[in-house]
Amino acid sequence: EVQLVESGGGLVQPGGSLRLSCAASGFPFSRYSMTWVRQAPGRGPEWVATIGEDGSETYYVDSVRGRFTISRDNVDNFVTLQVNSVRAEDTALYYCTIGAGWYEHWGRGTPVTVSS
Amino acid sequence: DIQLTQSPSFLSASVGDRVTITCRASQDISTFLAWYQQKPGRAPKVLIYAASALLSEVPSRFSGGGSGTEFTLTVSNLQPEDFATYYCQQLYRYPRTFGHGTKVEIE
Numbered sequence: 001e002v003q004l005v006e007s008g009g010g011l012v013q014p015g016g017s018l019r020l021s022c023a024a025s026g027f028p029f030s031r032y033s034m035t036w037v038r039q040a041p042g043r044g045p046e047w048v049a050t051i052g053e054d055g056s057e058t059y060y061v062d063s064v065r066g067r068f069t070i071s072r073d074n075v076d077n078f079v080t081l082q083v084n085s086v087r088a089e090d091t092a093l094y095y096c097t098i099g100a101g102w103y104e105h106w107g108r109g110t111p112v113t114v115s116s
Numbered sequence: 117d118i119q120l121t122q123s124p125s126f127l128s129a130s131v132g133d134r135v136t137i138t139c140r141a142s143q144d145i146s147t148f149l150a151w152y153q154q155k156p157g158r159a160p161k162v163l164i165y166a167a168s169a170l171l172s173e174v175p176s177r178f179s180g181g182g183s184g185t186e187f188t189l190t191v192s193n194l195q196p197e198d199f200a201t202y203y204c205q206q207l208y209r210y211p212r213t214f215g216h217g218t219k220v221e222i223e
Contacts, residue, residue: 035212044203045152045160047212059210062117095159101207102150104171106159 002026002105004096009110012086020081020110022096030054030074033100036081038092039109046092050100051079063089086114118142118206122215128223133194137218139187139204148208151180151189154217155200163202164189194220 008020022034036048049070050059058070069082079096091114097103119142129135139149147167152160164170164180167187177192191198199222204215 044201044217045154045205045214047205047214050210050212061211101148102162102165102205103160104162109159 002098004098004105004107006094006096006107006110009094009112011113011115013116014087014114016086016114018083018086018112020083020094020112022079022107024077024079024096024098027098029077032098034070034072034079035097035100035103036070036079036094037097037103037106038094040089040092045095048094049081052100083112086112088114090114117211118145118209118213120204120206120213120215122204122218124218125216127218127220129194129220130223131194131196134190134192135194135220137189137202139189139215141185141187141206144184145206145208147183148206149182149187150205150207152203152205153198153200154203160203191220
């Protein structure tokens, strides 16, 4: 069974940092791109970042480029999102998903709240 | 960036109705479009990919169509469990983008 379990979210002050993690299991992790999607309260989903199978290719939405970094560990089957210089508009539920196109499997998400 | 415009934003319907949601892309995306259903407190669930391909566990009352810049999601014989918010998403180019959603409510 495919499982994606996100962790690392929480309350952070503007300008602060968090490290979000996603533990993946139940599928050949190293053969799939991985993606983070976020959803602000009352809003639709927003694609944030994707990392290729071997980690050599990464893609970001403009609003987070230079502040967020996606990475992966193909030994322990983790994908992480380092979130730096956070802003109020980064407040959202952050989901880990599989793939680079459409997303069939989602975790339950980890919430990030940016507030002073 | 490719913009996706969904219409309507809200839709009131009754059980048994046939409803259609439209998603328009700001440029040609061929059939690189997916549709999702989301219920409160849950992650989005993909229903359709490649504009018209239904995932195996999705009921056949859901159907998708279109190509290029105009796409539709149709739900025939609306069931109580279908009242939810629906989103389209393009996978033609980065950044991946989603529509703003269509909330299907009970009339």
